[in-house]
Amino acid sequence: MNTSIQHYSAFTTDPRGGNPAGVVLDARALADTDMQRIAADLGYSETAFLLLRPDGEFDIRYFSPRAEVSFCGHATIAAMVAHAERHGSGERVLHTQAGEVRVTVDDAGMATLTSVAPRVVPMTDDALDLSLAALDWRRDELDPALPPAVAYAGAWHPVIAAATRARLARMDYAFDTLASLMAQHGWTTLALVWRENAGTFHARNPFPPGGVVEDPATGAAAAALGAYLAARGALPAERSFVILQGEDMGRPSRLQVSVPADSGAGVRVSGTAVAIA
Structure with missing residues (x-):
C-alpha cells in the first residue's frame, strides 16, 4: 500500500500555473485525522485521497487545510491524471460525498469530469x-x-x-x-x-x-x-x-x-x- 503524496497542478500544462493539489493514490491506511493533517501540512487549497473499493471503483475524499469538503474539481482532475499516468487512460467512477462523479482521461492526458446533477x-x-x-x-x-x-x-x-x-x-x-x-x-x-x-x-x-x-x-x-x-x-x-x-x-x-x-x-x-x- 503506497500512501506517498503526489503533487500536481490542475488546469494547466505548466507547473507554474494552474491550481496545485496534493494527491494520495491509495489512502486506505489513513484515518480522517491523518488526511486532515496532510492537507494542512501541504497548504494547498485541496488534497485528494483515493480509496479503492472492492468493485474497482473509488471513494474519494477532499480536505482543505481547515476542513473536509464534499467535492473539489481541480483535485479530481489532478488525482485522475496522476492515476492515469500510472494505470492507463480510460473512465473511472468516483464516489464523493456529493454523489457519483465519472472521470475520463484520454491518451493525451485530458481529463473530463461529469458532475452530479446541478x-x-x-x-x-x-x-x-x-x-x-x-x-x-x-x-x-x-x-x-x-x-x-x-x-x-x-x-x-x-x-x-x-x-x-x-x-x-x-x-x-x-x-x-x-x-x-x-x-x-x-x-x-x-x-x-x-x-x-x-x-x-x-x-x-x-x-x-x-x-x-x-x-x-x-x-x-x-x-x-x-x-x-x-x-x-x-x-x-x-x-x-x-x-x-x-x-x-x-x-x-x-x-x-x-x-x-x-x-x-x-x-x-x-x-x-x-x-x-
Whole structure:
C-alpha cells in the first residue's frame, strides 16, 4: 500500500500555473485525522485521497487545510491524471460525498469530469448585500445581464458577475467576515466572474472557508457556473465555454465547460494536469 503524496497542478500544462493539489493514490491506511493533517501540512487549497473499493471503483475524499469538503474539481482532475499516468487512460467512477462523479482521461492526458446533477437557487438580497460589503463591491459594478444566484454541481457557489474586467481584477476582501458569511450559508467559494464574450469567462474564487485567500482554478465552481448559465439561458449555441482563471494571481489556468441539453445531467469540466517537481 503506497500512501506517498503526489503533487500536481490542475488546469494547466505548466507547473507554474494552474491550481496545485496534493494527491494520495491509495489512502486506505489513513484515518480522517491523518488526511486532515496532510492537507494542512501541504497548504494547498485541496488534497485528494483515493480509496479503492472492492468493485474497482473509488471513494474519494477532499480536505482543505481547515476542513473536509464534499467535492473539489481541480483535485479530481489532478488525482485522475496522476492515476492515469500510472494505470492507463480510460473512465473511472468516483464516489464523493456529493454523489457519483465519472472521470475520463484520454491518451493525451485530458481529463473530463461529469458532475452530479446541478441546481440553481436565488441569492437573497441580504446575502448579496453582505457579500458585496465583504468584497467592497457595489451593486452598480455588477453585470445586470447576469444577476447573482447560488449554483450547485457538487458544492454551493454564489455566482456574482462583474460588469468590467477591471472590477474583477481589484479584489481585497475582508477575509474573516466573508469566511463567517460563507460558513453560515454552506458556500464553498464565491464564483466572481466577468464575461468577455459568449464563450469566454474570467473568474476569481475566494475560498476563506478552506483557509485559502483565492483559488487559481476551481473545477467545482466551473461546473456550477455552467449550471447557472444554463438556467439563465445564457449559454452559447454550442453549450460550451472556457474559463480563464488565476491570471491575477500569476497562475494562469484554463477550464473547459460543457453543459448537456438534459437539465438533469451533470456538467462536464475538462482540463489537463501536470506533476510539480
